[in-house]
Amino acid sequence: MKFVFLGPPGVGKGTYASRLAPKLGIAHISTGDIFREEAAEGTELGNRISAIMKRGDLVPDGIVIEAIRERVKKDDCRRGFILDGFPRTIQQAKALDRMFRIDMVLNIHMPHDILIEKISARRVCRECGDIYNVADIQRDGIDMPPMLPKVQGKCDKCGGELYQRPDDKPEVIKERLDNYNELTKPLIEYYRKKGLLHEFQARTGPEKVIPQLLELLGKYKR
Numbered sequence: 001m002k003f004v005f006l007g008p009p010g011v012g013k014g015t016y017a018s019r020l021a022p023k024l025g026i027a028h029i030s031t032g033d034i035f036r037e038e039a040a041e042g043t044e045l046g047n048r049i050s051a052i053m054k055r056g057d058l059v060p061d062g063i064v065i066e067a068i069r070e071r072v073k074k075d076d077c078r079r080g081f082i083l084d085g086f087p088r089t090i091q092q093a094k095a096l097d098r099m100f101r102i103d104m105v106l107n108i109h110m111p112h113d114i115l116i117e118k119i120s121a122r123r124v125c126r127e128c129g130d131i132y133n134v135a136d137i138q139r140d141g142i143d144m145p146p147m148l149p150k151v152q153g154k155c156d157k158c159g160g161e162l163y164q165r166p167d168d169k170p171e172v173i174k175e176r177l178d179n180y181n182e183l184t185k186p187l188i189e190y191y192r193k194k195g196l197l198h199e200f201q202a203r204t205g206p207e208k209v210i211p212q213l214l215e216l217l218g219k220y221k222r
Helices: 013-024 029-043 044-054 062-069 092-098 111-119 168-194 204-218
Strands: 002-006 025-028 081-084 104-109 120-127 131-133 138-139 142-144 197-201
Touching: 002 013, 013 025, 013 081, 013 204, 025 029, 029 044, 029 062, 044 062, 062 081, 062 092, 092 168, 104 168, 104 204, 111 120, 111 138, 111 142, 111 168, 168 197, 197 204
Parallel strands: 002 081, 002 104, 025 081, 104 197
Antiparallel strands: 120 131, 138 142
16 A cells, blocks of 8 residues: 655644554655654765755755655565655656555645644644644634643653744745645646545544545555
8 A cells, every 4th residue: 555645734644644554554654754864863865954954945856755765665664655745746756656656645635724723733742743733623614623732732752842833833834835735736637647636625633534534545455
């Protein structure tokens, strides 16, 4: 089983993928996690990525593709994986096609006003990157209760401090969403033409969404 999760920042790709992957017995591969791990280990690739990100630049396609190619060689990918944050460009998608046959691409949607409220309320662990959310959104058919830690301000997994990322503040979110929509339109059309795209509207919290997605992805079990 090999899946790609697409969707704007804050839509829940990482949350859904991290919960679905263990249930399906496959790996959750996040480009953000790869970059952090490589940087922490001080590998040659990690040092190159760290230097680029410190300059505030986007990591070039070639380096991202190299990082993914190395990651999928690990044992936990033998039964499959969910790609979260990759591909982001047509060049990356074509490189992925040369590596594997993807079973399905899930494009996750959410209304922009809900996304802005949800992203603004996101809190991330400084140590392990686990994600929480303090928003309780109940309107217009949306039922998204908060995802709170057991201890306020502390990560359930490692006890790390929870914080709001600078790019999760309302004043920068709209620009991020506009950039995402512009960059991914060609990618969405690319997968639609290949017959791989499945649209999914997220209107509830993970507790209700996960069973729905588990049923959907389970149809591709091999």
